[in-house]
Amino acid sequence: MNRLKLVFHINEPDKWQRVIMNINNFLNDVGQGNADIEVVANGEAVSAFKSNGQTNKMLIEQMQKLAEIGVNFVACQNALKAQSIAKESLPEFVTVVPAGITEIARKQTEGFAYIKP
Amino acid sequence: MNRLKLVFHINEPDKWQRVIMNINNFLNDVGQGNADIEVVANGEAVSAFKSNGQTNKMLIEQMQKLAEIGVNFVACQNALKAQSIAKESLPEFVTVVPAGITEIARKQTEGFAYIKP
Amino acid sequence: MNRLKLVFHINEPDKWQRVIMNINNFLNDVGQGNADIEVVANGEAVSAFKSNGQTNKMLIEQMQKLAEIGVNFVACQNALKAQSIAKESLPEFVTVVPAGITEIARKQTEGFAYIKP
Secondary structure (H helix, E strand, O other): OOOEEEEEEEOOHHHHHHHHHHHHHHHHHHOOOOEEEEEEEOHHHHHHHOOOOHHHHHHHHHHHHHHHOOOEEEEEHHHHHHOOOOHHHOOOOEEEEOOHHHHHHHHHHOOOEEEOO | OOOEEEEEEEOOHHHHHHHHHHHHHHHHHHOOOOEEEEEEEOHHHHHHHOOOOHHHHHHHHHHHHHHHOOOEEEEEHHHHHHOOOOHHHOOOOEEEEOOHHHHHHHHHHOOOEEEOO | OOOEEEEEEEOOHHHHHHHHHHHHHHHHHHOOOOEEEEEEEOHHHHHHHOOOOHHHHHHHHHHHHHHHOOOEEEEEHHHHHHOOOOHHHOOOOEEEEOOHHHHHHHHHHOOOEEEOO
């Protein structure tokens, strides 16, 4: 079977636990290292990258663990600006792109399946 | 025109009527037998497969009718476990997969269009 | 890089501002004229095409501007009927299709990336 490629789209902050769980269940199923996964956050979902607050702290730790095994986390610059989040304040595993929608569209042209949890 | 292939993703219980209506409208448009349709339920959406309750009874009857004309209904095993739903209690037209996300991604690699109602 | 093609799916009225903003941010990123964009509205989202009300007036003006630079707006006939919206009452830039789901699926087979804001 071909290697699976998935792009997760998240634009609402309260969907993060669902995204993390979906990815963990997926990786338990196919095995670490057998898939390419990217998570693109735009809209208010980028607020999770703020390092303040206990909820975000736990969430960022979960993301960090996934980032360490190869999951890409991408934030939309427009969304960061709208939420007044400085690029420098982001966890270092987060990549910033000019527009999240462009990134999601490009990934699909590269054969990534789209998932909106 | 090529035969259309669609995978519907549902992860919230209150979206079931919308999914059923979308499929019925779609089939009225293209004609029964002219498309491949799969519905993948994960997260809390799998609660609809519990056979108790009047709402579920009506919903399962609607799904049953669609299953009889070839629509596949697929449930995520992780979600069933999280909702304490025994595999044996499911309507017989429901197929269980280890992880719903894997199924959705695979269908897209097989040329299925993704729809999130 | 290949020209990007995107189909936006909207089925909830309160997601319109998000859709408009996503498209504007996307176009600022890739440049007008460098992408094909279609917005397919089904379900209650078609209520935004009613020309009454101040909110809709502003929204329709924003859509009109996007339509003028080539964005296609498509409404599902089933949804219009369900919302008692006459085809003749629609803004002239809106195209009506028999079923929104069919349109979204076809666009994906034509290489359009799916986005659900």
